[in-house]
Amino acid sequence: MKRSVLKFGGSSVSDFTKIKNIAEMLKDRIENGEQLIVVVSAMGKTTDQLMENVAALTAEPKQQELALLLTTGEQQTVSYLSMILNDIGVNAKAMTGYQAGIKTVGHHLKSRIAEINPETFDKAFETNDVLVVAGFQGINEEFELTTLGRGGSDTTAVALAAANQTPCEIYTDVDGVYATDPRVYKDAKRLSIVSYEEMMEMSALGAGVLETRSVELANNYNIPLYLGRTLSNVKGTWIMSQTEILEKKAVTGVALDTHMMHVTISYPLSDNQLLTALFTELEEGQVNVDMISQIVNLDGLQLSFSIKDTDLTQIKGILEKLSESYKALDYNLNDEYVKISLIGSGMRDMSGVASKAFISLINAGIPFYQTTTSEISISYVIDAKNGERAVEELYQAFDI
Amino acid sequence: MKRSVLKFGGSSVSDFTKIKNIAEMLKDRIENGEQLIVVVSAMGKTTDQLMENVAALTAEPKQQELALLLTTGEQQTVSYLSMILNDIGVNAKAMTGYQAGIKTVGHHLKSRIAEINPETFDKAFETNDVLVVAGFQGINEEFELTTLGRGGSDTTAVALAAANQTPCEIYTDVDGVYATDPRVYKDAKRLSIVSYEEMMEMSALGAGVLETRSVELANNYNIPLYLGRTLSNVKGTWIMSQTEILEKKAVTGVALDTHMMHVTISYPLSDNQLLTALFTELEEGQVNVDMISQIVNLDGLQLSFSIKDTDLTQIKGILEKLSESYKALDYNLNDEYVKISLIGSGMRDMSGVASKAFISLINAGIPFYQTTTSEISISYVIDAKNGERAVEELYQAFDI
Numbered sequence: 001m002k003r004s005v006l007k008f009g010g011s012s013v014s015d016f017t018k019i020k021n022i023a024e025m026l027k028d029r030i031e032n033g034e035q036l037i038v039v040v041s042a043m044g045k046t047t048d049q050l051m052e053n054v055a056a057l058t059a060e061p062k063q064q065e066l067a068l069l070l071t072t073g074e075q076q077t078v079s080y081l082s083m084i085l086n087d088i089g090v091n092a093k094a095m096t097g098y099q100a101g102i103k104t105v106g107h108h109l110k111s112r113i114a115e116i117n118p119e120t121f122d123k124a125f126e127t128n129d130v131l132v133v134a135g136f137q138g139i140n141e142e143f144e145l146t147t148l149g150r151g152g153s154d155t156t157a158v159a160l161a162a163a164n165q166t167p168c169e170i171y172t173d174v175d176g177v178y179a180t181d182p183r184v185y186k187d188a189k190r191l192s193i194v195s196y197e198e199m200m201e202m203s204a205l206g207a208g209v210l211e212t213r214s215v216e217l218a219n220n221y222n223i224p225l226y227l228g229r230t231l232s233n234v235k236g237t238w239i240m241s242q243t244e245i246l247e248k249k250a251v252t253g254v255a256l257d258t259h260m261m262h263v264t265i266s267y268p269l270s271d272n273q274l275l276t277a278l279f280t281e282l283e284e285g286q287v288n289v290d291m292i293s294q295i296v297n298l299d300g301l302q303l304s305f306s307i308k309d310t311d312l313t314q315i316k317g318i319l320e321k322l323s324e325s326y327k328a329l330d331y332n333l334n335d336e337y338v339k340i341s342l343i344g345s346g347m348r349d350m351s352g353v354a355s356k357a358f359i360s361l362i363n364a365g366i367p368f369y370q371t372t373t374s375e376i377s378i379s380y381v382i383d384a385k386n387g388e389r390a391v392e393e394l395y396q397a398f399d400i
Numbered sequence: 401m402k403r404s405v406l407k408f409g410g411s412s413v414s415d416f417t418k419i420k421n422i423a424e425m426l427k428d429r430i431e432n433g434e435q436l437i438v439v440v441s442a443m444g445k446t447t448d449q450l451m452e453n454v455a456a457l458t459a460e461p462k463q464q465e466l467a468l469l470l471t472t473g474e475q476q477t478v479s480y481l482s483m484i485l486n487d488i489g490v491n492a493k494a495m496t497g498y499q500a501g502i503k504t505v506g507h508h509l510k511s512r513i514a515e516i517n518p519e520t521f522d523k524a525f526e527t528n529d530v531l532v533v534a535g536f537q538g539i540n541e542e543f544e545l546t547t548l549g550r551g552g553s554d555t556t557a558v559a560l561a562a563a564n565q566t567p568c569e570i571y572t573d574v575d576g577v578y579a580t581d582p583r584v585y586k587d588a589k590r591l592s593i594v595s596y597e598e599m600m601e602m603s604a605l606g607a608g609v610l611e612t613r614s615v616e617l618a619n620n621y622n623i624p625l626y627l628g629r630t631l632s633n634v635k636g637t638w639i640m641s642q643t644e645i646l647e648k649k650a651v652t653g654v655a656l657d658t659h660m661m662h663v664t665i666s667y668p669l670s671d672n673q674l675l676t677a678l679f680t681e682l683e684e685g686q687v688n689v690d691m692i693s694q695i696v697n698l699d700g701l702q703l704s705f706s707i708k709d710t711d712l713t714q715i716k717g718i719l720e721k722l723s724e725s726y727k728a729l730d731y732n733l734n735d736e737y738v739k740i741s742l743i744g745s746g747m748r749d750m751s752g753v754a755s756k757a758f759i760s761l762i763n764a765g766i767p768f769y770q771t772t773t774s775e776i777s778i779s780y781v782i783d784a785k786n787g788e789r790a791v792e793e794l795y796q797a798f799d800i
Contacts (some may be wrong), residue, residue: 016453016456016457020457040749050476053416053480054480054483056416057416057420057480057483057484058483058484058486058487059487059488060487061483061486061487061766062482062483062486064493064494065478065479065480065483065486065494066479066483068475068478068479068494068496069475069476069479069483071475072472072475072476072479075469075471075472076450076469076472078465078468079465079466079468079469079472080453080454080457080465082455082462082465083457083458083461083462083465083466083469084457084458086458086461086462086465087457087459089460092462093464094464094465094468096468096545097485099543099544132412143499144499145496145499264621381717386633393635
């Protein structure tokens with residue numbers, strides 16, 4: 001029997017009417033002979049509300065307790081959806097993350113999935129047609145509840161699809177993947193198909209429809225991933241293996257990342273211990289460093305790197321701590337830059353993309369300060385004020 | 401190190417200010433050298449609110465899903481209380497029922513505790529001074545979440561006390577155990593000490609400060625049980641072994657049970673199959689039958705029994721089902737009776753209690769329809785309208 005994983009985010013299940021409509025849709029699919037695993041997030045603003053309660057209680061909540069609290073949101077959604085399904089005659093079973101066998105490792109609030117046991121599902125499908133699983137959560141080796149961090153429910157869905165060797169459909173409040181953000185460039189095209197690696201580059205470069213980790217997981221297990229609007233007839237985007245996509249373009253998309261923060265550190269000596277201490281702290285604090293450039297000369301060392309602006313509190317703490325041991329350390333945080341990126345797996349085979357982009361930006365009078373390339377992308381750090389104009393220039397230059 | 405179990409009900413943790421005050425009290429006790437296991441219920445009306453949501457979704461929620469939903473209430477309270485404790489410098493750890501190792505058997509919403517592993521606690525106390533455990537819940541052999549039914553959090557607390565061999569303090573919104581309900585008889589005395597068996601009789605007979613099952617559990621494991629008002633200086637009631645109570649009175653308390661329902665069944669034949677079918681259904685539906693009387697004569701059989709009025713829906717379903725197989729079955733449900741009971745472990749040694757009570761009721765012109773006795777109690781079924789007056793008469797007759 002065909003099995004699929006479907007995932008519905010918080011805004012898709014924000015009230016009981018929406019949940020009921022989803023239940024009816026699931027019933028139709030069951031009646032067409034499918035077995036469904038349905039991953040849901042907490043209803044609407046539930047998680048935000050819980051976080052607000054916590055903020056009023058303590059400035060530094062214990063992370064284990066915070067994870068325990070937050071997981072109740074999804075636990076409620078799975079209960080409700082499964083009750084409704086049973087009420088309309090569908091055999092459904094609700095499961096928390098740990099009941100679905102999702103074992104995690106790492107930090108309580110940013111855990112990674114270590115293991116899923118597919119037998120759990122085969123057994124549950126013996127008496128059920130729909131298994132409703134709480135997204136975003138798992139259980140660690142200490143038998144403590146954990147959450148998967150940002151975009152965690154997508155990761156849950158993809159991991160379950162991998163364990164069951166099924167496609168994964170992610171339903172959200174956008175129509176699919178666009179060549180660039182339609183809020184930035186109104187004529188942006190919706191892509192009907194995109195490769196894993198292009199999608200990963202887009203996500204990593206700030207086109208945040210899907211978190212990189214879930215696409216990466218889909219890629220690793222070769223799980224076809226669909227992204228589309230909940231209960232909509234508009235066809236969304238399939239994300240799949242490169243080899244299954246016939247026509248390749250040099251550039252598939254343009255991403256603009258406005259959520260970056262630029263950190264510059266100066267120290268009068270070239271001190272490897274300082275750098276080791278810095279990167280150890282960054283790793284322990286799970287702060288992801290993006291572009292890095294370092295200058296070492298007679299004036300000492302100067303290091304620049306970019307991070308997500310959501311890591312602001314973390315990075316401040318790290319830099320303050322380092323300043324205690326390294327009194328001469330000077331640092332600066334700046335959020336007046338953005339990063340614009342061109343993505344396309346065709347770049348591998350077609351030359352001249354970098355220079356064409358370079359010329360476009362120069363002609364448009366848009367200065368850039370740092371540039372990095374990967375096999376299928378090129379990124380430029382530019383002034384925040386030039387962001388939207390740069391998207392338009394490059395979109396047109398490459399006829400996306 | 402001295403270890404205690406404390407339990408706070410829903411009204412004691414209905415807002416964050418109350419939870420913070422409880423946290424401060426727990427901190428004081430920790431600083432006096434105790435290790436505490438704290439069992440909490442869902443905050444205030446949380447459970448009612450969840451039930452309301454469900455009622456709007458489906459008339460017959462799947463019980464497994466309902467249990468899964470309801471357990472989120474306590475999971476939230478333990479998270480909040482533990483966060484606050486950590487915030488004020490107390491090493492605390494929050495645990496759901498299954499994390500505390502509470503394994504259950506039976507019906508999802510009326511489960512019984514099968515097993516608790518005390519090692520869980522020894523290990524958690526190595527790094528914590530307070531363990532905050534979600535009341536009312538556990539996990540069954542199918543790895544499904546369950547709730548313990550009415551008064552479930554009290555049962556959790558006593559079971560944890562039994563597993564840890566510690567006393568159990570139950571904090572609520574009453575000052576302790578009274579000789580009779582102070583709302584019915586305003587001069588009712590508060591008891592400073594009462595035996596397990598008297599307390600069980602009182603609970604079973606409708607003086608509902610504590611559910612019978614939790615007192616029974618305390619009795620089985622000889623766990624001293626305290627009942628008092630949350631954060632109050634008023635001394636509550638200790639419930640303990642009979643042998644530790646020196647002065648015994650013939651009658652310790654009067655209980656009035658207004659939540660009873662009288663069921664009468666008539667059938668033209670004396671049919672054992674019918675009775676077997678009835679009692680099997682009652683057992684499967686977990687409907688507890690209290691007083692039973694049966695008349696078999698040439699007109700067939702007539703059976704009367706009383707049950708709790710909360711089992712109304714259940715009993716209706718059972719009787720309707722039976723009527724399908726036994727067309728001549730006639731039944732009647734009546735809630736115009738109440739049960740008044742005298743309780744006292746001194747009854748064993750002192751005679752004349754029944755006749756003295758009998759005379760008091762006769763003199764007061766209060767007719768009674770059915771009477772039952774146990775070793776330490778006597779109960780009379782009387783008209784509901786005479787309930788309060790009967791309490792007053794008996795209270796005074798026995799100089800309680």
